[in-house]
Amino acid sequence: MGTGRTVIVFGADGYLGWATALHLSQVGFTVIAADNLIRRSWDRECGTDTLIPIRSMPERVRAWREVSGNEMLWRRVDIRNPKAVNALFMEFQPDAVVHFAEQRSAPFSMVDQDHSLLTQVGNLTGTINLLYAIRDIAPDCHLVKLGTMGEYGTPNIDIEEGFIEITHNGRTDRLPYPKQAGSFYHLSKVHDSHNIHFASRVWGIRATDLNQGVVYGCTTDEIAMDRRLATRFDYDTIWGTALNRFCAQAAVNQPITVYGKGGQTRGFLDIRDTVECIRISIEHPAEPHEFRVFNQFTEQFSVQQLATLIAEARKEHGLATSIDHVANPRIEQEEHYYNAKHQALIDLGLQPHLLRSTLLDSVIATVEHWKKRVDLDLLLRPSVDWKKGRNLNWKGASHPHLTQVRSTDSLREAPLIARVGS
């Protein structure tokens, strides 16, 4: 199963990229872990930090070799640099590439104009670079791209997996599902989807677009093997997603803060299912010229339901939890129809880990263990709103990545075209 096949994981230093790299290595793939480490510098910019301490990439890879006996290769590469991407493809001729290497925070993309541009330009450039590398260097390589359920927005009809059959004025066609994304980040994924679909049609690229829901949890079978293998856990209002952030709030005896009415409904999944979905997608590759879209989540909850589930789990341990409704910093529907299909990955063999109090217990216990690392300022008050960008709660640098990214090696290598094009 998968043995002997080569996979490059771009974004391998991230929350899910690292967990995925470990899992693919464990099941027998030759894994090249690639990242530019920019997420760590964005933490410095925002004044945020992972709750669970994480090691450097060289340390992680060494620990994984000690623990598992598996050799994972680490390469510091900026996916926005075409030459660096091409060199990696030349060196490894991958059978599959997993693409997590995008700016993935909606609030970060809404901080100001620089951050909107950074998000869209960086994300689009990285994906286009992969498409060209596949076309020119490894045409049989299967692109497994992380999209988001947020691409669809909240339409008043059922959400299908990427495409919808439309009958109109007596004629019928199967067309891309209409997109109504809710931030410059989510929009960047919409743009990627259109670009990949095109490259698949025109160049014959095999592509799987995984429209992922909100991921929760902090451990997988591989991560549990050694504390040096921990993956990051974000609990702040910029990088932390709903369930993880709520658990952190509860652990430090703060009220869970629900944005607005809390009727916002989304798809959710366990981090253990994320790594399984990636494995399944690689082991059942798309055909040449095929652009397939899987909705990657296992259950739907409203934000209010999620908060209530956490409160109930804590109650079983005799812990009290309060839930506050705060002004919504985002512009979004707070009460809406939501019914999204998620059958394709089940059909390929996914066995979901549904949200149970046992899982919640383990997240709460982990957060409890590290709770002295929690910065309450980062946890409680949204520092970015959708109308005006960063507000008075913003703790980060005011002109941040301008200096931080300037110092990376990758930027010095970036070709002039990247500067011209902006």
Add this chain to the structure above:
Amino acid sequence: MGTGRTVIVFGADGYLGWATALHLSQVGFTVIAADNLIRRSWDRECGTDTLIPIRSMPERVRAWREVSGNEMLWRRVDIRNPKAVNALFMEFQPDAVVHFAEQRSAPFSMVDQDHSLLTQVGNLTGTINLLYAIRDIAPDCHLVKLGTMGEYGTPNIDIEEGFIEITHNGRTDRLPYPKQAGSFYHLSKVHDSHNIHFASRVWGIRATDLNQGVVYGCTTDEIAMDRRLATRFDYDTIWGTALNRFCAQAAVNQPITVYGKGGQTRGFLDIRDTVECIRISIEHPAEPHEFRVFNQFTEQFSVQQLATLIAEARKEHGLATSIDHVANPRIEQEEHYYNAKHQALIDLGLQPHLLRSTLLDSVIATVEHWKKRVDLDLLLRPSVDWKKGRNLNWKGASHPHLTQVRSTDSLREAPLIARVGS
């Protein structure tokens, strides 16, 4: 009608931008013509040139003042530079902004990876810069953005104007029309549309997206007033659109070259209708929070029909014309259903100039006048194909804009973020 209102036209040095700036000035708007002149450097890169000679922007603006008595302001500005765009908005507080300032050639966007990135990054950045400038400096300003009918591709159902009502599993919603664009250029306009729609929802921006068909013709009432007011006329395989290119071929007694079967059907319009559609859109602005989409064309033809119309028009003057079918450099359907709505601009008062042999006569006569400027190499053989990019017919520089754009002032002003983001 329109008097006293201020409009910035971005891309005012282009084929349609210049014609639009003249027309808006003529009907009483205060027009600021803005451009970075990059199209002229792309001509140098590609070895292409406008068939009809054009003057520099300062000469054009001076000639227009002499001829009409109207003062048009000229500003050399790179729309990709946020500071420069903001400064222009601060200076003029525009009531409307017309956005033509994008890389607009599908073949140019397919030359190679650099050109795909340049097209998408540049086009997205310019549009995002306008959205932020409107939000922060002139929130009541109406954005009139040039999209393309090519965003829709060739679905097997009727094409509506931007949105479609979909009934699915017993529920109904009005959603953005699904997009299936056929080049990295066309995709960049799809991305822009999604970004503008979002900014309209979240920030309340007034926006009109004009999904324009293929424009033909070389003159408007204003251009006809003085030869110094000529607008560019592209006839080559990179920048020239079907009808204009066909007329040039016929004028130099070459066969009209139809790509593939010629069943490719598109919407077309006269350049005189383009400038009217822009005027009408500005004089009937979108409401705050409204993102409206107009399909801006007047008639549908297949490429084969177009070639036949030209042959017939020439026959009336006793001129013979042959039609050749050549291998299609693009990946596209060559026989397909096509029925696109184009009612909204008619409802607002557009009186179309339909394609008649009199118009064809005037284009053919103009081309005839300048035919010694025709470079046959540029006219006959496509130099870019959709699978492999530029081919042996490519006459341009091999690493072109790298040097050319480096020398522009605008690049020196570009903020570091632009370099980081790529």
